[in-house]
Amino acid sequence: MSKYYFEEAIVLKNQRIKDADLLLTVYGRSKGKYSVIAPGALKIKNRLRGKIEPFSWGRGYFVVRRNLDLLINWEVIDIFWDIRTNLEKLNSAIDIISIIEKNMPWEDPDEYLFNMLLEMLKLIREKNSSFFKEVFFIKYLQSQGFINTFSMRCNNCNKSFDEDLIRMDIMENKVYCKNCSFSGISISLETLENLNKILTLSLKESLEIELSKKEFEDLIREYEKNL
Numbered sequence: 001m002s003k004y005y006f007e008e009a010i011v012l013k014n015q016r017i018k019d020a021d022l023l024l025t026v027y028g029r030s031k032g033k034y035s036v037i038a039p040g041a042l043k044i045k046n047r048l049r050g051k052i053e054p055f056s057w058g059r060g061y062f063v064v065r066r067n068l069d070l071l072i073n074w075e076v077i078d079i080f081w082d083i084r085t086n087l088e089k090l091n092s093a094i095d096i097i098s099i100i101e102k103n104m105p106w107e108d109p110d111e112y113l114f115n116m117l118l119e120m121l122k123l124i125r126e127k128n129s130s131f132f133k134e135v136f137f138i139k140y141l142q143s144q145g146f147i148n149t150f151s152m153r154c155n156n157c158n159k160s161f162d163e164d165l166i167r168m169d170i171m172e173n174k175v176y177c178k179n180c181s182f183s184g185i186s187i188s189l190e191t192l193e194n195l196n197k198i199l200t201l202s203l204k205e206s207l208e209i210e211l212s213k214k215e216f217e218d219l220i221r222e223y224e225k226n227l
């Protein structure tokens with residue numbers, strides 16, 4: 001006998017396999033990140049066709065299989081059309097689902113993160129910002145316990161920072177003045193303050209902060225290397 005289940009999920013990625021089948025990576029509210037096969041999804045008359053695009057949010061009906069489960073039906077909750085018709089917003093949405101697709105372990109349920117992803121997709125639709133990816137990445141790190149608010153004093157000599165460049169040890173979540181450390185990555189005092197703001201404010205409020213694109217890109221690259 002086959003076993004069936006329903007799961008609310010967001011599509012992270014789809015890849016064509018064989019003729020008309022899609023291999024999907026989804027992020028489920030109660031199951032976390034997992035892969036399924038959507039048989040025949042690319043056939044003209046298939047009921048899944050066009051519905052299971054990246055960041056489509058829906059309720060799936062799945063059949064349990066020994067290897068990969070099958071997606072049989074997908075009831076769309078929101079396909080976010082207004083994001084798909086705006087190239088800038090589309091790129092931001094792809095950026096944020098990629099963060100989860102690349103970095104979250106398989107089958108590690110995290111409803112807080114699921115809700116955060118959903119909230120961010122809605123914010124991408126409603127708001128304009130150049131920093132969706134940066135804000136979401138920092139919030140993602142925080143949700144997984146990889147980053148916390150930073151002290152505004154050197155971890156070694158305890159002096160408060162008055163200079164422009166600070167050294168950050170991302171593995172230890174610690175910051176140093178330039179006299180006390182020669183390793184770690186260099187960030188400005190402004191970026192340190194902005195990081196602390198993002199770590200304290202809501203997603204929506206964080207999107208109002210003007211960030212240094214370059215410094216945040218470097219920071220994100222450094223974290224990605226160490227995740």
Ligand SMILES: [Zn+2]
Binds near residue numbers: 179
């Ligand atoms: Zn110091």
